[in-house]
Amino acid sequence: MANLLRQQDAMGYRYPFLDLSKVNNMYIGRIKEAAERVICSGRYVGGHEVEAMERALAVACGVPDAYVVGVSSGLDALRLALRSYMHLGRLAPGDEVIVPANTYIATVLAVTDCGLVPVMVEPDVLTMNIDTSLIEGAVTPRTRAVMPVHLYGRVVWDGMLMDTVRRHNLLVIEDNAQAIGATAPVAGFNGSHISGTLGHAGAFSFYPTKNVGAMGEAGAVLTFDTQLAETLRAMRNYGQSRQYHNELQGYNCRLDPLQAAIVALKLPELEFENSSRRAIAGVYDCMIDNPYVSKPIYDGTGISVWHQYVVRVKDRDRFRDYMAGNGVETAVHYPVPPHKQACYPDMNILEFPVAENIARECVSLPVSRCTTLSDAEDISMIINKYRHG
Numbered sequence: 001m002a003n004l005l006r007q008q009d010a011m012g013y014r015y016p017f018l019d020l021s022k023v024n025n026m027y028i029g030r031i032k033e034a035a036e037r038v039i040c041s042g043r044y045v046g047g048h049e050v051e052a053m054e055r056a057l058a059v060a061c062g063v064p065d066a067y068v069v070g071v072s073s074g075l076d077a078l079r080l081a082l083r084s085y086m087h088l089g090r091l092a093p094g095d096e097v098i099v100p101a102n103t104y105i106a107t108v109l110a111v112t113d114c115g116l117v118p119v120m121v122e123p124d125v126l127t128m129n130i131d132t133s134l135i136e137g138a139v140t141p142r143t144r145a146v147m148p149v150h151l152y153g154r155v156v157w158d159g160m161l162m163d164t165v166r167r168h169n170l171l172v173i174e175d176n177a178q179a180i181g182a183t184a185p186v187a188g189f190n191g192s193h194i195s196g197t198l199g200h201a202g203a204f205s206f207y208p209t210k211n212v213g214a215m216g217e218a219g220a221v222l223t224f225d226t227q228l229a230e231t232l233r234a235m236r237n238y239g240q241s242r243q244y245h246n247e248l249q250g251y252n253c254r255l256d257p258l259q260a261a262i263v264a265l266k267l268p269e270l271e272f273e274n275s276s277r278r279a280i281a282g283v284y285d286c287m288i289d290n291p292y293v294s295k296p297i298y299d300g301t302g303i304s305v306w307h308q309y310v311v312r313v314k315d316r317d318r319f320r321d322y323m324a325g326n327g328v329e330t331a332v333h334y335p336v337p338p339h340k341q342a343c344y345p346d347m348n349i350l351e352f353p354v355a356e357n358i359a360r361e362c363v364s365l366p367v368s369r370c371t372t373l374s375d376a377e378d379i380s381m382i383i384n385k386y387r388h389g
């Protein structure tokens with residue numbers, strides 16, 4: 001009944017969670033121009049549009065000298081980074097990779113797809129990101145890498161993480177699918193503060209719902225490592241170094257110029273996109289005042305880009321029905337943590353109470369560019385009138 005109510009209203013929310021056609025409409029003139037340019041170019045995979053996007057991403061992240069390799073999705077970015085490290089002898093099947101217990105499943109799928117072993121670590125209850133103070137305790141003689149996920153747009157990066165990584169000589173592959181343009185409180189290994197440039201490799205996603213979205217699938221890996229970048233370029237293209245000469249067993253994970261051109265034209269607007277989300281988050285932070293609704297806490301953990309604005313509510317279904325009844329569409333990121341998914345039966349016995357509790361209580365409020373500041377004020381007032389049963 002509750003779900004039915006939400007579904008029936010799906011087309012008619014006064015405050016929709018995310019209206020992608022509206023978001024893309026803000027760029028429509030330039031998107032049509034780019035599409036026409038690509039169609040007329042006769043080149044539909046790879047090529048200079050992809051190279052232009054790769055340069056634009058390095059610039060948007062404030063590291064114009066970094067290598068960027070455009071690939072077919074965020075999952076492929078993670079997968080290919082791991083596969084490339086395996087090819088370079090930095091990782092071997094059976095090696096352990098530390099991942100957060102609270103993440104989107106793609107992080108974990110990338111690890112298991114490569115024959116590596118995910119070792120999960122509980123989130124910090126306040127930031128909902130991996131608890132960096134618990135990483136050291138999860139390191140074993142087989143640990144070779146950490147994959148921090150900057151979940152919901154907030155960077156997870158601090159001295160404790162860096163110390164553990166240095167002490168055990170680990171690789172850091174950032175899952176930056178949700179945090180493009182976010183700022184870390186302390187500099188990463190390359191001296192920069194921007195998410196995705198902090199560790200040894202950073203994976204980006206341009207899935208349509210991300211802060212910078214393509215109109216299809218797209219992703220990228222950013223690194224300062226020449227060897228890794230070269231391996232990634234071969235890996236995404238059947239493993240060939242030049243045409244029909246295959247040095248490694250690669251994949252077809254190439255990016256198409258249409259997606260690349262759309263991403264490239266949006267990248268210069270990254271700061272605008274992120275600051276408009278920040279403004280909406282600011283309204284929620286000022287205005288939401290209800291003992292039954294816990295707001296995300298912000299305390300010296302850098303500058304978030306608010307991919308999601310996630311509150312926590314004990315009786316979530318009831319709260320979401322109340323919101324839907326008042327015209328507010330909400331979402332849940334994510335209802336089932338990776339270790340409880342049916343695809344990982346061996347992990348189902350594991351218990352990560354903090355992550356499981358977040359999965360039970362989290363609710364995402366509208367925070368995209370199609371939500372206005374006055375919408376955010378209305379939504380806050382609706383939330384403040386919510387009463388627990």
Ligand SMILES: *Cc1c(COP(=O)(O)O)cnc(C)c1O
Nearest residue numbers: 073074075104106107177205207
């Ligand atoms: C979206 C996402 C991915 C995967 O990106 P795709 O482009 O959808 O493959 C990976 N990790 C996280 C945390 C994500 O949110």
